[in-house]
Amino acid sequence: xxxxxxxxxxxxxxxxxxxxxxxxxxxxxxxxxxxxxxxxxxxxxxxxxxxxxxxxxxxxxxxxxxxxxxxxxxxxxxxxxxxxxxxxxxxxxxxxxxxxxxxxxxxxxxxxxxxxxxxxxxxxxxxxxxxxxxxxxxxxxxxxxxxxxxxxxxxxxxxxxxxxxxxxxxxxxxxxxxxxxxxxxxxxxxxxxxxxxxxxxxxxxxxxxxxxxxxxxxxxxxxxxxxxxxxxxxxxxxxxxxxxxxxxxxxxxxxxxxxxxxxx
Amino acid sequence: xxxxxxxxxxxxxxxxxxxxxxxxxxxxxxxxxxxxxxxxxxxxxxxxxxxxxxxxxxxxxxxxxxxxxxxxxxxxxxxxxxxxxxxxxxxxxxxxxxxxxxxxxxxxxxxxxxxxxxxxxxxxxxxxxxxxxxxxxxxxxxxxxxxxxxxxxxxxxxxxxxxxxxxxxxxx
Numbered sequence: 001x002x003x004x005x006x007x008x009x010x011x012x013x014x015x016x017x018x019x020x021x022x023x024x025x026x027x028x029x030x031x032x033x034x035x036x037x038x039x040x041x042x043x044x045x046x047x048x049x050x051x052x053x054x055x056x057x058x059x060x061x062x063x064x065x066x067x068x069x070x071x072x073x074x075x076x077x078x079x080x081x082x083x084x085x086x087x088x089x090x091x092x093x094x095x096x097x098x099x100x101x102x103x104x105x106x107x108x109x110x111x112x113x114x115x116x117x118x119x120x121x122x123x124x125x126x127x128x129x130x131x132x133x134x135x136x137x138x139x140x141x142x143x144x145x146x147x148x149x150x151x152x153x154x155x156x157x158x159x160x161x162x163x164x165x166x167x168x169x170x171x172x173x174x175x176x177x178x179x180x181x182x183x184x185x186x187x188x189x190x191x192x193x194x195x196x197x198x199x200x201x202x203x204x205x206x207x208x209x210x211x212x213x214x215x216x217x218x219x220x221x222x223x224x225x226x227x228x229x230x231x232x233x234x235x236x237x238x239x240x241x242x243x244x245x246x247x248x249x250x251x252x253x254x255x256x257x258x259x260x261x262x263x264x
Numbered sequence: 265x266x267x268x269x270x271x272x273x274x275x276x277x278x279x280x281x282x283x284x285x286x287x288x289x290x291x292x293x294x295x296x297x298x299x300x301x302x303x304x305x306x307x308x309x310x311x312x313x314x315x316x317x318x319x320x321x322x323x324x325x326x327x328x329x330x331x332x333x334x335x336x337x338x339x340x341x342x343x344x345x346x347x348x349x350x351x352x353x354x355x356x357x358x359x360x361x362x363x364x365x366x367x368x369x370x371x372x373x374x375x376x377x378x379x380x381x382x383x384x385x386x387x388x389x390x391x392x393x394x395x396x397x398x399x400x401x402x403x404x405x406x407x408x409x410x411x412x413x414x415x416x417x418x419x420x421x422x423x424x425x426x427x428x429x430x431x432x433x434x435x436x
Contacts, residue, residue: 048410048412051410051412051413051414054412055412055415055416056412058329058331059328059329062329062330062416066359135360135361135362136359138362139328139359142362142364142388143327143436145388149411150411
């Protein structure tokens with residue numbers, strides 16, 4: 001199987017396009033959730049969480065910036081242009097991630113599930129045939145370690161607490177499980193990723209690894225496990241977007257829309 | 265023979281330039297920990313000095329989203345241009361091997377402690393619970409207050425012995 005050390009070694013345009021799609025999905029996921037995380041700054045229910053969210057959102061946005069950089073190396077737009085100048089229809093984030101933050105329980109449950117998904121995806125990227133992506137995945141997975149242990153703790157404690165906390169967590173899980181399939185709705189390029197070794201795990205394998213990760217704590221807290229069928233849907237999970245994404249982009253791009261040449 | 269002497273001089277000059285460049289890097293400090301240099305942090309992967317005075321520096325980012333990276337890059341460039349005989353500088357951040365906290369030198373660890381930040385005691389995931397030695401009294405009887413701290417690379421601890429809260433660098 002071919003290995004590519006950098007962008008200049010990819011001569012097959014179909015592979016280049018598929019790789020850009022893979023990177024766009026991963027980068028958009030990180031930036032959209034990282035932006036949602038930043039919306040809690042100054043408002044989180046505890047000072048410790050406010051501090052945690054400043055680092056967590058900074059990490060997510062940093063990972064997105066790195067991935068947008070790889071897209072630029074492959075001939076795509078500048079990272080800032082990817083973030084600020086694309087219409088919502090061009091974004092490839094999972095629908096789950098663009099939803100408003102809701103309450104704290106929704107935020108914790110969504111982040112916990114996303115971190116488990118992201119780890120599953122990163123593990124299938126550390127040996128990617130595209131060297132720069134494999135290198136980045138190895139670094140990102142180390143940084144994500146702290147997100148994982150933080151949200152694992154929050155998830156189990158709040159869900160196991162009973163009372164209002166437990167009720168809110170169960171409501172959030174119920175709402176989010178209906179959106180989880182959007183994470184796995186990779187579109188028609190997924191075959192090419194696996195075939196070219198850009199991603200080293202097939203979609204079914206990713207789903208199974210994700211389910212094993214999230215169902216252990218759910219079952220431990222007597223919440224019904226998520227089934228493979230719930231994830232096995234497709235149709236616009238990453239291509240159809242809501243007004244919530246347009247609003248998010250507009251907020252992010254406020255400065256650039258006011259003064260395009262502004263340096264900040 | 266003359267050629268031999270000539271190339272010897274060139275080699276000496278080259279060595280001198282490289283030593284001067286490395287010494288200048290020792291004086292480029294982390295914007296958030298002013299006593300700690302990029303060399304102490306283990307951020308410098310490779311330095312190449314060309315005969316025309318061009319200096320190429322490959323650096324490893326600590327945390328990918330660290331907002332200080334651009335500042336560090338500019339500070340490295342500025343410091344290099346102060347070195348005699350350097351004509352141009354290129355700084356590249358590379359990810360071919362991930363930066364880990366194990367790259368921090370012993371001198372770096374000493375300076376971190378001096379600044380009030382506990383250096384990591386082990387690598388990522390090597391210990392079940394995050395542990396840190398109090399940089400103030402040296403006690404190992406400490407507890408984690410918050411996994412996250414004022415910057416992405418730090419956690420907040422409290423010393424059970426001297427009661428001092430302190431920051432610790434996360435193993436990564």
